[in-house]
Amino acid sequence: MHCPFCQHPNNRVLESRSAEAGRSIRRRRECLRCERRFTTYERIEYVPITVIKRNSDHELFERSKVLRGIVRACEKTPVTPQTIETVVDDIEAELQQRASREVNSAEIGEMVLAKLQTINEVAFVRFASVYRQFQGIRDFTDALNLLQDHASETTSEQADPDASPAYAVSVFRS
Numbered sequence: 259m260h261c262p263f264c265q266h267p268n269n270r271v272l273e274s275r276s277a278e279a280g281r282s283i284r285r286r287r288e289c290l291r292c293e294r295r296f297t298t299y300e301r302i303e304y305v306p307i308t309v310i311k312r313n314s315d316h317e318l319f320e321r322s323k324v325l326r327g328i329v330r331a332c333e334k335t336p337v338t339p340q341t342i343e344t345v346v347d348d349i350e351a352e353l354q355q356r357a358s359r360e361v362n363s364a365e366i367g368e369m370v371l372a373k374l375q376t377i378n379e380v381a382f383v384r385f386a387s388v389y390r391q392f393q394g395i396r397d398f399t400d401a402l403n404l405l406q407d408h409a410s411e412t413t414s415e416q417a418d419p420d421a422s423p424a425y426a427v428s429v430f431r432s
Contacts, residue, residue, distance in 0.1 A: 273286040278301075283299065307319035328342050337377055
């Protein structure tokens with residue numbers, strides 16, 4: 259790391275700390291020649307991901323678009339901004355870990371739906387209605403039935419293993 263003032267290549271690190279919610283490291287440095295101090299940041303360099311849209315257009319993945327869609331779906335729900343950030347972080351990390359640098363927008367949408375389904379049912383339905391382009395009430399009822407099936411599966415998994423399936427269903431409906 260060269261000093262930005264005198265271009266001397268040697269410096270010492272005075273302080274290091276996590277920055278940007280743990281996504282980078284902030285370092286205070288001092289040049290060994292001119293003794294001036296400066297700050298550097300170390301960040302992971304992500305390889306760009308290309309998103310293939312429904313109309314076959316290609317564009318770079320933008321975290322902000324995913325974040326904006328989830329925020330809109332979660333408006334007036336008890337979902338916290340920290341939870342939303344975590345969901346977007348998880349999706350972005352999963353995309354970065356893939357061997358392929360191209361992903362269909364449909365895959366991203368399904369990843370968001372899978373996360374929202376476990377977090378908040380209202381947000382799930384809101385996101386699904388836009389993402390899946392609901393045309394009428396039948397589309398909404400299909401989404402609600404999917405949620406109901408998921409909820410009943412979860413309830414029956416959490417119920418006593420000796421309990422009958424009818425008991426798990428009756429718990430869900432009451």
